[in-house]
Amino acid sequence: MSEILFMIPVFKQMIWGGNKLGSKWGYEIPGENTGECWAVSAHPNGDCTVKEGAFAGKTLSQLWTEEPQLFGGAAGDRFPLLIKIIDANDDLSIQVHPDDTYAGKNENGSLGKTECWYILDAPEGATLVIGHNAKDKAELEDMIQNGKWEEFLREVPVKKGDFIQIDPGTVHAIKGGIEILETQQNSDITYRVYDYGRLQNGKPRELHIDKSIDVITVPAKSVAESVINISTDAKNTMNPLILCDYYQVWKLDVDGSMEVSQDYSFLIMSVVEGDGQINGHPLKKGDHFILPNGFGKAQLQGKMELIASTVV
Numbered sequence: 001m002s003e004i005l006f007m008i009p010v011f012k013q014m015i016w017g018g019n020k021l022g023s024k025w026g027y028e029i030p031g032e033n034t035g036e037c038w039a040v041s042a043h044p045n046g047d048c049t050v051k052e053g054a055f056a057g058k059t060l061s062q063l064w065t066e067e068p069q070l071f072g073g074a075a076g077d078r079f080p081l082l083i084k085i086i087d088a089n090d091d092l093s094i095q096v097h098p099d100d101t102y103a104g105k106n107e108n109g110s111l112g113k114t115e116c117w118y119i120l121d122a123p124e125g126a127t128l129v130i131g132h133n134a135k136d137k138a139e140l141e142d143m144i145q146n147g148k149w150e151e152f153l154r155e156v157p158v159k160k161g162d163f164i165q166i167d168p169g170t171v172h173a174i175k176g177g178i179e180i181l182e183t184q185q186n187s188d189i190t191y192r193v194y195d196y197g198r199l200q201n202g203k204p205r206e207l208h209i210d211k212s213i214d215v216i217t218v219p220a221k222s223v224a225e226s227v228i229n230i231s232t233d234a235k236n237t238m239n240p241l242i243l244c245d246y247y248q249v250w251k252l253d254v255d256g257s258m259e260v261s262q263d264y265s266f267l268i269m270s271v272v273e274g275d276g277q278i279n280g281h282p283l284k285k286g287d288h289f290i291l292p293n294g295f296g297k298a299q300l301q302g303k304m305e306l307i308a309s310t311v312v
Protein backbone atom coordinates (compact mmCIF):
# COMPACT_ATOMS: atom_id res chain seq x y z
CA MET A 1 0.00 0.00 0.00
CA SER A 2 1.23 3.51 -0.76
CA GLU A 3 2.48 5.69 2.09
CA ILE A 4 1.01 8.85 3.52
CA LEU A 5 3.21 11.82 2.61
CA PHE A 6 3.66 13.99 5.73
CA MET A 7 4.96 17.49 4.98
CA ILE A 8 7.48 19.72 6.75
CA PRO A 9 6.13 23.27 6.37
CA VAL A 10 8.06 26.39 5.36
CA PHE A 11 7.54 29.58 7.40
CA LYS A 12 7.47 33.18 6.18
CA GLN A 13 8.05 36.28 8.27
CA MET A 14 5.86 39.22 7.29
CA ILE A 15 5.48 42.75 8.66
CA TRP A 16 1.91 41.87 9.60
CA GLY A 17 2.77 38.45 11.13
CA GLY A 18 2.64 37.37 14.78
CA ASN A 19 3.67 34.47 16.99
CA LYS A 20 0.53 32.30 17.07
CA LEU A 21 1.99 29.77 14.64
CA GLY A 22 4.41 29.04 17.48
CA SER A 23 2.24 29.61 20.56
CA LYS A 24 -1.07 28.14 19.29
CA TRP A 25 0.11 25.69 16.64
CA GLY A 26 3.31 24.44 18.24
CA TYR A 27 5.50 25.00 15.20
CA GLU A 28 9.11 26.03 15.53
CA ILE A 29 8.81 29.45 13.98
CA PRO A 30 11.77 31.51 12.77
CA GLY A 31 10.82 34.43 15.06
CA GLU A 32 8.16 37.01 15.88
CA ASN A 33 6.28 38.34 12.86
CA THR A 34 5.78 34.87 11.40
CA GLY A 35 2.79 35.39 9.12
CA GLU A 36 2.55 32.29 6.95
CA CYS A 37 3.01 28.56 7.22
CA TRP A 38 3.36 27.09 3.73
CA ALA A 39 2.05 23.71 4.75
CA VAL A 40 1.75 21.86 1.44
CA SER A 41 3.73 23.64 -1.23
CA ALA A 42 5.97 22.89 -4.18
CA HIS A 43 6.51 26.54 -5.03
CA PRO A 44 10.16 27.65 -5.59
CA ASN A 45 9.65 30.32 -2.87
CA GLY A 46 8.79 27.59 -0.35
CA ASP A 47 9.12 23.93 -1.32
CA CYS A 48 7.99 21.51 1.41
CA THR A 49 9.96 18.38 2.29
CA VAL A 50 8.58 14.94 3.10
CA LYS A 51 9.06 14.19 6.80
CA GLU A 52 9.29 10.40 6.93
CA GLY A 53 9.06 7.14 5.00
CA ALA A 54 10.43 6.09 1.63
CA PHE A 55 10.44 9.66 0.29
CA ALA A 56 11.83 11.36 3.42
CA GLY A 57 13.90 14.43 2.55
CA LYS A 58 12.52 14.79 -0.97
CA THR A 59 10.75 18.01 -1.83
CA LEU A 60 7.20 18.07 -3.10
CA SER A 61 8.35 19.57 -6.41
CA GLN A 62 10.83 16.68 -6.80
CA LEU A 63 8.11 14.12 -6.16
CA TRP A 64 5.84 15.82 -8.69
CA THR A 65 8.56 15.39 -11.35
CA GLU A 66 10.12 12.07 -10.31
CA GLU A 67 7.12 10.13 -8.97
CA PRO A 68 4.10 11.27 -11.02
CA GLN A 69 2.23 8.07 -10.12
CA LEU A 70 1.78 9.46 -6.57
CA PHE A 71 -0.49 12.12 -8.04
CA GLY A 72 -2.26 9.94 -10.56
CA GLY A 73 -0.45 11.69 -13.41
CA ALA A 74 -2.51 14.83 -12.71
CA ALA A 75 -2.05 17.39 -15.48
CA GLY A 76 0.35 20.34 -15.36
CA ASP A 77 4.05 21.14 -15.21
CA ARG A 78 3.99 21.82 -11.44
CA PHE A 79 2.14 20.67 -8.33
CA PRO A 80 -1.14 22.55 -8.76
CA LEU A 81 -2.11 23.61 -5.23
CA LEU A 82 -0.63 25.45 -2.28
CA ILE A 83 -1.98 25.20 1.27
CA LYS A 84 -1.13 27.88 3.82
CA ILE A 85 -2.04 28.82 7.35
CA ILE A 86 -2.01 32.57 7.79
CA ASP A 87 -1.79 34.33 11.15
CA ALA A 88 -2.55 38.00 10.65
CA ASN A 89 -1.44 39.90 13.71
CA ASP A 90 -1.96 43.14 11.80
CA ASP A 91 -3.89 44.08 8.63
CA LEU A 92 -2.53 42.66 5.36
CA SER A 93 -2.12 44.97 2.39
CA ILE A 94 -5.08 45.43 0.05
CA GLN A 95 -4.34 43.14 -2.88
CA VAL A 96 -5.59 41.45 -6.03
CA HIS A 97 -4.38 38.51 -8.12
CA PRO A 98 -4.29 38.07 -11.91
CA ASP A 99 -5.81 35.10 -13.74
CA ASP A 100 -3.76 32.49 -15.66
CA THR A 101 -3.92 34.43 -18.94
CA TYR A 102 -2.72 37.76 -17.51
CA ALA A 103 -0.04 36.13 -15.29
CA GLY A 104 1.20 33.92 -18.13
CA LYS A 105 1.69 36.98 -20.32
CA ASN A 106 2.99 39.48 -17.75
CA GLU A 107 4.68 37.35 -15.06
CA ASN A 108 7.04 35.00 -16.90
CA GLY A 109 4.57 32.21 -17.44
CA SER A 110 3.39 32.06 -13.82
CA LEU A 111 -0.04 30.72 -13.02
CA GLY A 112 -2.73 33.13 -11.91
CA LYS A 113 -4.18 32.81 -8.46
CA THR A 114 -7.61 31.72 -7.37
CA GLU A 115 -7.74 31.17 -3.63
CA CYS A 116 -10.16 30.41 -0.84
CA TRP A 117 -10.12 30.93 2.91
CA TYR A 118 -11.51 28.87 5.74
CA ILE A 119 -11.67 31.16 8.77
CA LEU A 120 -10.02 29.25 11.63
CA ASP A 121 -10.35 32.02 14.17
CA ALA A 122 -11.51 35.62 14.27
CA PRO A 123 -12.00 38.10 17.10
CA GLU A 124 -15.48 39.32 18.04
CA GLY A 125 -16.68 41.83 15.42
CA ALA A 126 -13.94 40.94 12.91
CA THR A 127 -14.15 42.18 9.34
CA LEU A 128 -12.13 41.70 6.21
CA VAL A 129 -11.98 43.34 2.82
CA ILE A 130 -13.61 41.54 -0.07
CA GLY A 131 -14.62 43.41 -3.24
CA HIS A 132 -15.02 47.15 -3.78
CA ASN A 133 -17.68 49.77 -4.41
CA ALA A 134 -16.61 51.27 -7.76
CA LYS A 135 -19.39 50.97 -10.35
CA ASP A 136 -17.20 51.21 -13.46
CA LYS A 137 -13.56 51.39 -14.59
CA ALA A 138 -13.46 55.22 -14.49
CA GLU A 139 -14.65 55.30 -10.89
CA LEU A 140 -12.20 52.50 -10.01
CA GLU A 141 -9.28 54.51 -11.39
CA ASP A 142 -10.42 57.68 -9.65
CA MET A 143 -10.83 55.97 -6.26
CA ILE A 144 -7.43 54.23 -6.48
CA GLN A 145 -5.40 57.08 -7.96
CA ASN A 146 -6.87 59.58 -5.49
CA GLY A 147 -6.67 57.30 -2.46
CA LYS A 148 -10.43 57.25 -1.68
CA TRP A 149 -10.00 54.03 0.31
CA GLU A 150 -12.95 54.45 2.66
CA GLU A 151 -15.32 54.77 -0.29
CA PHE A 152 -13.58 52.14 -2.42
CA LEU A 153 -13.08 49.17 -0.10
CA ARG A 154 -15.91 46.83 0.85
CA GLU A 155 -15.53 45.53 4.39
CA VAL A 156 -17.64 42.58 5.45
CA PRO A 157 -18.12 40.95 8.86
CA VAL A 158 -16.69 37.42 9.28
CA LYS A 159 -16.57 34.81 12.00
CA LYS A 160 -14.90 31.50 12.70
CA GLY A 161 -16.13 28.85 10.25
CA ASP A 162 -16.91 31.21 7.35
CA PHE A 163 -15.58 30.25 3.95
CA ILE A 164 -14.58 32.75 1.28
CA GLN A 165 -13.82 32.20 -2.39
CA ILE A 166 -11.53 34.77 -4.04
CA ASP A 167 -11.52 34.71 -7.80
CA PRO A 168 -8.76 36.52 -9.72
CA GLY A 169 -9.66 40.21 -10.00
CA THR A 170 -11.20 40.33 -6.51
CA VAL A 171 -9.83 43.03 -4.18
CA HIS A 172 -9.17 41.42 -0.80
CA ALA A 173 -7.36 41.73 2.53
CA ILE A 174 -7.29 39.87 5.80
CA LYS A 175 -7.43 42.08 8.86
CA GLY A 176 -5.53 41.76 12.11
CA GLY A 177 -6.56 38.97 14.50
CA ILE A 178 -7.86 36.64 11.79
CA GLU A 179 -6.41 33.16 11.27
CA ILE A 180 -7.16 31.27 8.07
CA LEU A 181 -6.36 28.13 6.15
CA GLU A 182 -5.86 29.09 2.53
CA THR A 183 -6.22 26.70 -0.39
CA GLN A 184 -4.90 28.27 -3.58
CA GLN A 185 -3.41 27.73 -6.99
CA ASN A 186 0.35 27.24 -6.86
CA SER A 187 1.26 30.85 -7.56
CA ASP A 188 2.90 33.71 -5.67
CA ILE A 189 1.75 36.61 -7.86
CA THR A 190 0.12 39.37 -5.83
CA TYR A 191 -0.53 42.96 -6.86
CA ARG A 192 -0.55 45.32 -3.90
CA VAL A 193 -3.10 48.12 -4.28
CA TYR A 194 -2.72 49.87 -0.91
CA ASP A 195 -0.58 49.23 2.16
CA TYR A 196 -2.03 51.66 4.74
CA GLY A 197 1.08 53.84 4.23
CA ARG A 198 3.20 51.41 6.27
CA LEU A 199 6.99 51.28 6.11
CA GLN A 200 9.24 48.22 6.00
CA ASN A 201 12.89 48.96 6.84
CA GLY A 202 12.02 52.65 6.58
CA LYS A 203 10.51 52.41 3.10
CA PRO A 204 6.99 51.78 1.80
CA ARG A 205 6.53 48.33 0.18
CA GLU A 206 6.12 48.43 -3.58
CA LEU A 207 2.60 49.00 -4.93
CA HIS A 208 1.37 47.69 -8.30
CA ILE A 209 -1.26 50.26 -9.20
CA ASP A 210 -1.34 49.86 -13.00
CA LYS A 211 -1.43 46.06 -12.95
CA SER A 212 -4.10 46.17 -10.24
CA ILE A 213 -6.30 48.48 -12.30
CA ASP A 214 -5.77 46.12 -15.27
CA VAL A 215 -7.00 43.04 -13.44
CA ILE A 216 -9.64 44.23 -10.91
CA THR A 217 -13.11 43.04 -11.87
CA VAL A 218 -15.65 45.89 -12.15
CA PRO A 219 -18.22 45.85 -10.71
CA ALA A 220 -17.22 43.41 -7.96
CA LYS A 221 -19.11 40.17 -7.32
CA SER A 222 -21.75 40.49 -4.62
CA VAL A 223 -20.88 39.66 -1.02
CA ALA A 224 -23.31 36.74 -1.18
CA GLU A 225 -21.32 35.25 -4.06
CA SER A 226 -18.02 35.58 -2.17
CA VAL A 227 -18.77 34.63 1.43
CA ILE A 228 -20.17 31.15 1.38
CA ASN A 229 -22.25 30.03 4.31
CA ILE A 230 -22.71 26.30 4.29
CA SER A 231 -23.54 24.03 7.09
CA THR A 232 -20.35 22.18 7.99
CA ASP A 233 -21.33 20.65 11.29
CA ALA A 234 -22.25 17.17 10.04
CA LYS A 235 -19.87 14.80 11.79
CA ASN A 236 -17.75 12.03 10.29
CA THR A 237 -18.39 12.97 6.68
CA MET A 238 -16.70 15.08 4.01
CA ASN A 239 -18.65 18.37 3.99
CA PRO A 240 -18.08 20.09 0.62
CA LEU A 241 -16.99 23.74 0.88
CA ILE A 242 -16.40 24.48 -2.79
CA LEU A 243 -15.81 23.06 -6.23
CA CYS A 244 -14.31 25.49 -8.77
CA ASP A 245 -12.10 25.20 -11.88
CA TYR A 246 -8.94 24.62 -9.80
CA TYR A 247 -9.82 22.80 -6.61
CA GLN A 248 -12.36 21.00 -4.52
CA VAL A 249 -12.30 21.62 -0.76
CA TRP A 250 -13.99 19.88 2.16
CA LYS A 251 -14.33 20.27 5.93
CA LEU A 252 -14.24 17.16 8.13
CA ASP A 253 -15.37 16.98 11.74
CA VAL A 254 -14.14 13.68 13.09
CA ASP A 255 -15.79 12.59 16.31
CA GLY A 256 -15.20 8.89 16.88
CA SER A 257 -14.29 7.41 13.54
CA MET A 258 -14.91 7.84 9.84
CA GLU A 259 -13.69 6.32 6.63
CA VAL A 260 -12.39 8.35 3.71
CA SER A 261 -12.28 6.74 0.30
CA GLN A 262 -9.30 8.24 -1.51
CA ASP A 263 -10.55 7.98 -5.11
CA TYR A 264 -9.08 11.32 -6.25
CA SER A 265 -5.80 12.03 -8.09
CA PHE A 266 -4.48 12.77 -4.60
CA LEU A 267 -6.00 14.17 -1.42
CA ILE A 268 -4.41 16.86 0.77
CA MET A 269 -5.41 16.99 4.44
CA SER A 270 -4.64 19.47 7.21
CA VAL A 271 -5.51 18.93 10.86
CA VAL A 272 -6.71 22.33 12.10
CA GLU A 273 -8.05 21.33 15.53
CA GLY A 274 -7.81 18.43 17.95
CA ASP A 275 -5.98 15.14 17.53
CA GLY A 276 -6.50 11.55 16.51
CA GLN A 277 -5.14 8.98 14.10
CA ILE A 278 -5.12 8.01 10.46
CA ASN A 279 -4.75 4.27 9.86
CA GLY A 280 -3.16 4.08 13.31
CA HIS A 281 -0.63 6.88 12.69
CA PRO A 282 -1.01 9.66 15.30
CA LEU A 283 -2.26 13.05 14.09
CA LYS A 284 -2.36 16.41 15.83
CA LYS A 285 -3.30 20.00 15.08
CA GLY A 286 -0.84 21.42 12.57
CA ASP A 287 -0.14 18.15 10.71
CA HIS A 288 -0.43 18.30 6.93
CA PHE A 289 -0.25 15.30 4.63
CA ILE A 290 -1.13 13.94 1.21
CA LEU A 291 -2.89 10.67 0.54
CA PRO A 292 -1.37 9.62 -2.80
CA ASN A 293 -3.16 8.18 -5.79
CA GLY A 294 -4.61 4.72 -5.26
CA PHE A 295 -4.37 5.00 -1.47
CA GLY A 296 -7.82 3.51 -1.07
CA LYS A 297 -9.58 3.60 2.29
CA ALA A 298 -8.29 5.72 5.16
CA GLN A 299 -9.63 5.31 8.70
CA LEU A 300 -9.74 8.54 10.68
CA GLN A 301 -10.21 8.33 14.43
CA GLY A 302 -10.30 10.77 17.31
CA LYS A 303 -11.75 14.21 17.84
CA MET A 304 -10.39 16.58 15.26
CA GLU A 305 -11.22 18.99 12.45
CA LEU A 306 -9.57 18.76 9.06
CA ILE A 307 -9.63 20.65 5.78
CA ALA A 308 -9.12 18.47 2.71
CA SER A 309 -8.59 19.39 -0.93
CA THR A 310 -7.77 18.02 -4.33
CA VAL A 311 -7.24 19.28 -7.82
CA VAL A 312 -10.11 19.35 -10.32
Ligand code: ZN
Nearest residue numbers: 095097115172
Ligand atom coordinates in the same frame (compact mmCIF):
# COMPACT_ATOMS: atom_id res chain seq x y z
ZN1 ZN B 1 -4.66 36.73 -1.94
